[in-house]
Amino acid sequence: MDYALVQRPKVDGLRTAGTFKFGIEEEYFLVDAETKSVVRNMSQPFFEAAKAATDGRISPEFLQPQIEVISSPHDNVADARAELRALRRTISTVAAEHGLAILAAGTHPTAAWRSAQQTNKERYDSVMHDLQMIGQRDLLCGLHVHVELPDPDQRIDVMYRMLPYLPLFLALSTSSPFWQSRRTGLKGYRLAAYDELPRTGVPDLFRTQEEFDAYVTALVRAGVIADSSYIWWAIRPSLLNPTLELRAPDSCTLVEDAIAIAALYRTVARHLYVNPWRNADLDAVARAIIVENKWQAQRYGVHATFAAEEGAMTVAEMVERVICDTAADAAALGCTAEINRCRAIVGSGTSADAQLAVFEAHIQSGSPGTALRAVTEWIAAATLQ
Structure with a gap:
């Protein structure tokens, strides 16, 4: 992301609502254009050509059969949609010139993780040394959405109160029902594999920036991690940008689904920021329910039934409740549709x-x-719709 780190004034009393700029990062599988099987090694001529064609908005990923695109920061959802669609089409065009194609999905249906090669990069060398076989199995693609809050110091507070929505974002994005050429029985297998990594899943109930900083400091001092970018929770404060980064969703095959989820996350972020009372009393019971609902989302996708202290709630019912609760925020951000x-x-x-x-x-x-x-073949075609 290209956010400038700037000092923002703090406002006493009511929180003021800003533009809540947002950006999208999508991970894709790089495949052979004919067979649609993942490549073993990244083609450097392809990567350099794609990087030039996208003005540098493409990045290698941990494993060579994957690439990531990084949008500009936007305050208009139509512009974000146009850029994301253009990035997919541009990279696809360049890929075709090199006998390649891209697939947007949480897992590739037939990819064999044992054949994937790690990208040659010092950071990735360190991660692979730490993770060993778990790192080799990380042949997974996600959708990450960054939202900038008017006061970045409130990111931990908003993250804490965002936790109940994580299963919903995941359910809406599920695109990983296959793994290693097998039906998994899950709509979203990606996080089942990803959560093998340390420092993943639903964050603990950090209430303040000071609590989060104390956690990071303890791990850094112990030599466990170099910095907070090695924390891979389903949602986290970005180290490099003044944003709160949603990481739970699978990579969405359809652009419109990715935009819908990004818009919903941005809208909920605004709602929580301007309504600090919402979800302000989460406790251990609430977090345990969130973890269970995350599993229900992985297993059943949009057909899941979520648990709540007051009873069961379907994904459809939760969508309706969230849309109703945040209608004013969606209107303010211009993303009701x-x-x-x-x-x-x-x-x-x-x-x-x-x-x-x-x-x-x-x-x-x-x-x-x-x-x-x-x-x-369907994923490849739908990725460019």
């Missing part, structure tokens, strides 16, 4: 539902390999 799309995601299903439907349609008359090939 985008968060309303979350209703359509619930109604028609996520990428995971579509992938499974394609698989079932082809397994009836073909082999599992043929059906999986059809799934990868």
Whole structure:
């Protein structure tokens, strides 16, 4: 992200609402254009050409079959959509010139993690040394959304109060029903694999910046991590930018789904910032319920039923409640239509539902390999819709 780190005035009393600029990072699989199988090694000629074509808004990832795109900061959702679509199409065009293609999904249906090679970079060398085989298994792609708060010092407070929404963002994004050429039985397998890593999952109940800083300081002093960028929770304060970064979602196959989730997260961030009473009393019971709901989202996607102290709630019901609660915030940010799309995601299903439907349609008359090939072809086509 290209946010400038600047001093912002603090306002006594009511919190003022700013523009809540946001940016999107998407991870894609790099595949052979013909077979749609992941490449073993990153093509440097491709990467250099794609970097030039996108003005540097592409980055290598931990493993070589993956790339990441990084949007500009935006305060207009239409501009973010246009840029994200342009980035996908530009990279796809360059990839085609090198016999490659991109797939946007949380997992690649047939990729074998044992064949993936680590990207040559000092930071990644250190991470792989620490994680060992767990790092080799990190052949996963996510959607990360950064939102800048008017007062960055409030990021830990907003993160704490954002925790109940994490399962919803995940459910809406699920795009990883396959792993190692097998149906996993989950709509979102990605986090099942990713949560093998340390310092992942739902954050603990940090209430203040001081508490978070004390945690990071203890780990740094012990030599466990170099800095807070090695904390990979489902949501975290960015080290480099004055943003709160959502990391729970799978990489969305459809651009419109990615934009809807980004808009919803941005809207909820604004709502929590200007309403500091919302979710201000989370405790150990609440966090335990959030962890359970995260599992329900992984297992069932938008068909999940979430637990709450007052009873059960479907994903559809939670979407309606959140849209109702944050209507004024969505209107202020100009993204009412985008968060309303979350209703359509619930109604028609996520990428995971579509992938499974394609698989079932082809397994009836073909082999599992043929059906999986059809799934990868669908992902490749839908990535550019």
